[in-house]
Amino acid sequence: MTPEPQDKKTPPAGTPGAASALAAQTSPQDFNRARDRRLALWLWRTEVRPLAPLLFIGLFFLAVDGAMLGAFSLLIQPMFDDVLIARQAESLAWVAAAVAGVFLLRAFSLMIHKPLMTWLSERIVAGLQNRLLAHLMRLDHAFFHAHPPGVLIDRVRGDTRILGSTVLRLVPAIARDLVSALALLGVTLYIDWRWTLTALAVAPVLVLPLMALQRLIRKMERRSRLNSADASNRLDEVFHGIYTVQRNALESREAARFADIVKRYIIAQVRARVGKAGMAAMVDVVAAIAFVVVLFVGGRQIIAGERTVGEFMAFFTAFALMLQPIRALSALGGAWQTVLACLERVHALLHTVPRIAQPTAPLAPLPTQGETRIAFDKVEFAYDTEPVLRGFSFAAEPGQTTALVGPSGAGKSTVFTLLARLADPQAGCITIGRRDIAQMDLAGLRDMMSVVAQDSALFDETLRDNILLGAVGISEARLHAAIEAAHVAEFLDKLPGGLECRVGPRGSALSGGQRQRVAIARAILRDRPILLLDEATSALDAESEALVQEALDRLSQGRTTLVIAHRLATVRRAAKIVVMERGRRLEEGTHAALMARGGAYARLHALQFGDGSDDGSGRGE
Ligand SMILES: Nc1ncnc2c1ncn2[C@@H]1O[C@H](COP(=O)(O)OP(=O)(O)O)[C@@H](O)[C@H]1O
Ligand SMILES: [Mg+2]
Known part of the structure; x- marks a missing residue:
């Protein structure tokens, strides 16, 4: 678990071909899980760990929020079997109270984890931005020759911001949606483990397409980050050279160049979105198949009087409620690819070795x-x-x-x-x-x-x-x-x-x-x-x-x-x-x-x- 070997592999940029060296380092074909893990670990060590206590509070309330969906679907069974079908008046009060309690607890958790997670993600973004600026200011001529101001501004501001907003979606997905999916799965297993296993049997169909889509997303996210830096650079050049542009009537040429970069950015973004939507769609299709299969099996048992309507309703409520968190969880892979695409660039910049370094001791005394x-x-x-x-x-x-x-x-x-x-x-x-x-x-x-x-x-x-x-x-x-x-x-x-x-x-x-x-x-x-x-x-x-x-x-x-x-x-x-x-x-x-x-x-x-x-x-x- 030592990330140092990875750091040494980073080519010392600041060499004449620094831009291409960085680009080569993040070339689309390397899809290296070990390196991705090291990147994530690095983010954890540098920015997240100091905030860990608050993060865990946030995660706890996200988990509470997620568990409430399972609790709600579990209450469907007494609602149907005791209140609606058996018409037991004494059950009505406690079922209603329990449902109200579930939603109040959920609202309370939301008020805590939403602001807290937003604050945490902003802190992480700010931490990375400050760290980047402090580091970049120590680099030399050749580095700044290879990395124009616009590109660096985009990296310091853009990459970190996308990183932050994606983490802000990712962490709740893991904490809340994983907990609700597991809670709902528990409910379905509790009601009928055979129905549950029947539904789950369809899931392995998903594995290969999801992996392919992840690759596509990573590649497109990288491409759109590069295009975004290009666009920022064009803007920087145009605005700094605005009088030269105007004197030489370069407006339409510059507009066309910029439009071209933005177009490429949009194409990459849309392709990444297609990949992400594809992941959600795959989940839906597979869920629909599972749903129909269970409907056939369970429907027969109800008709034969082997199971109650309440059980059937609770099962399908849990099943339907599970779709949303599973969708969110399947999007996780895509979001994670976005995070990594940004993280690898931020990491590479932060590990560009300053070529003009403070000499190691003993220092020569300064001349008088x-x-x-x-x-x-x-x-x-x-x-x-x-x-x-x-x-x-x-x-x-x-x-x-x-x-x-x-x-x-x-x-x-x-x-x-x-x-x-x-x-x-x-x-x-x-x-x-x-x-x-x-x-x-x-x-x-x-x-x-x-x-x-x-x-x-x-x-x-x-x-x-x-x-x-x-x-x-x-x-x-x-x-x-x-x-x-x-x-x-x-x-x-x-x-x-x-x-x-x-x-x-x-x-x-x-x-x-x-x-x-x-x-x-x-x-x-x-x-x-x-x-x-x-x-x-x-x-x-x-x-x-x-x-x-x-x-x-x-x-x-x-x-x-x-x-x-x-x-x-x-x-x-x-x-x-x-x-x-x-x-x-x-x-x-x-x-x-x-x-x-x-x-x-x-x-x-x-x-x-x-x-x-x-x-x-x-x-x-
Ligand atoms: N930041 C730089 N990156 C690449 N080449 C440079 C840079 N600065 C200067 N040069 C090149 O170095 C040479 C000498 O430049 P310079 O020392 O500024 O000349 P002088 O001051 O005598 O006019 C020139 O050919 C110039 O193109
Ligand atoms: Mg000169």
């Missing part, structure tokens, strides 16, 4: 301010198969500014990605203060850096929250100094509410240049020994760029600073300039040395400024 020499040594890195950094080496001396220049796609931003360990190199070594960053505390490493990235995310919060970014204990004076320095103050007055203005989803209420200034204000406020600037001023107009650049120059004083810039004017004063091309270092040196060398840098410079001109107004690319 003066020790922040950054070095890449023969670093090889690829996001997929195509190498992005090829034996890339360079060093940035502490307290100085080092610039990375080179054409777009050279791998400059990737250097920053690796430095913060958002991804790890396949070979080579990255050190800060001559210690391997892979051996440092992950949060501590990231905490040494302030970054102004090309794609700094703004959140749908107030401008103040976006600048503070969770920092506490920052005085208003410091906040305002950062706002001044980053030239956020310039547009602050025009925003309704100033600092308390909400910036919209992804900061959409701000312009590109304004967003960039917010990112710079964050970096100024963060005040860390290492400063990483990736095209930090590229979205600004020439005038504000000059002003913000001045603030950044001041900020970089005494810090180990890496600057990526297209515009060579901004890197001219760097202590060292590293020229990159296609993941390699072509040359390095000061501006003067590189110009004198007459190599790639000198050519780039000539391109940007025109021969001899030195006015700094030229722009790269």
Whole structure:
């Protein structure tokens, strides 16, 4: 009963083909009962067991609810034989009281188990969702490359929700319907075990078709979950790219693509429903045959005067009442397949191994301010198969500014990605203060850096929250100094509410240049020994760029600073300039040395400024 071997088999996703690896893992042909059991056990251990006492209370009242059907059908016999046929007035009172009692007890149980089970299922769903988010946030670049936001949203919200609602149907079916079916079976056996066995003899006919239908349902549920994730992903892409869609008149193309996915989802859902209805229908047909057989046998015995009408009526009431719980129980198989189809996906996501992990002890101590020499040594890195950094080496001396220049796609931003360990190199070594960053505390490493990235995310919060970014204990004076320095103050007055203005989803209420200034204000406020600037001023107009650049120059004083810039004017004063091309270092040196060398840098410079001109107004690319 150890689920661990199963966990090891889960392919470490986060690899380039993670999506297909996950898909392969849940391919329709594997219908593995041992694995299904492990999945169920896993759900029990992680989410259900802590709630077990409440679950058992719920199950108890479900069972009471279920048993009342048997009690009711048992009362049919005295109702007929004693009250209606023998006309015993004294029996009327107790039979009526008993029937009333049965229904009151049932109503009472219902009031307890319904809300309780709903609450439990919501708790389980919430538990899984929280667990998923906490885990997914630890995964790396490659994983998020393979799993777009829409797909992940659908998995976190959709799979868990379907899981919860299906469990909410399943558990009562097991507790209440199983108990009523057994209670009713007890009544029929008590009244006439031969009639009962005659009826049961027909049941084995059901086994094979039910198994086939279960397979169909599982396959279709998996397919519809995949299609549902696709649909969410399309919506995410369309709404995030809505202006591109509108500018390029892509509305009808996007509508058609979405409609196609939804159509496939509906087909899979309907097929799953057909399977589920088929199971119920099979039960009905078999029950009808059993009914007719018993009617023939029992009817003759009544005609011959061997059995009473009350017995016959009680038997058939119990028999008819049994149909509903048996139907529910036969649907159980289908519902269980739905649960498993969702569970296997949730489980696979939760067991995606984070490739960027906290190193095992002993950790390398974090470098102090003066020790922040950054070095890449023969670093090889690829996001997929195509190498992005090829034996890339360079060093940035502490307290100085080092610039990375080179054409777009050279791998400059990737250097920053690796430095913060958002991804790890396949070979080579990255050190800060001559210690391997892979051996440092992950949060501590990231905490040494302030970054102004090309794609700094703004959140749908107030401008103040976006600048503070969770920092506490920052005085208003410091906040305002950062706002001044980053030239956020310039547009602050025009925003309704100033600092308390909400910036919209992804900061959409701000312009590109304004967003960039917010990112710079964050970096100024963060005040860390290492400063990483990736095209930090590229979205600004020439005038504000000059002003913000001045603030950044001041900020970089005494810090180990890496600057990526297209515009060579901004890197001219760097202590060292590293020229990159296609993941390699072509040359390095000061501006003067590189110009004198007459190599790639000198050519780039000539391109940007025109021969001899030195006015700094030229722009790269
Ligand atoms: N998340 C990613 N997944 C896959 N490929 C990427 C990703 N980010 C960048 N790349 C690729 O890596 C190469 C280098 O990118 P980057 O470091 O951003 O270049 P630069 O900043 O020099 O313009 C490019 O060819 C780009 O297509
Ligand atoms: Mg870049």
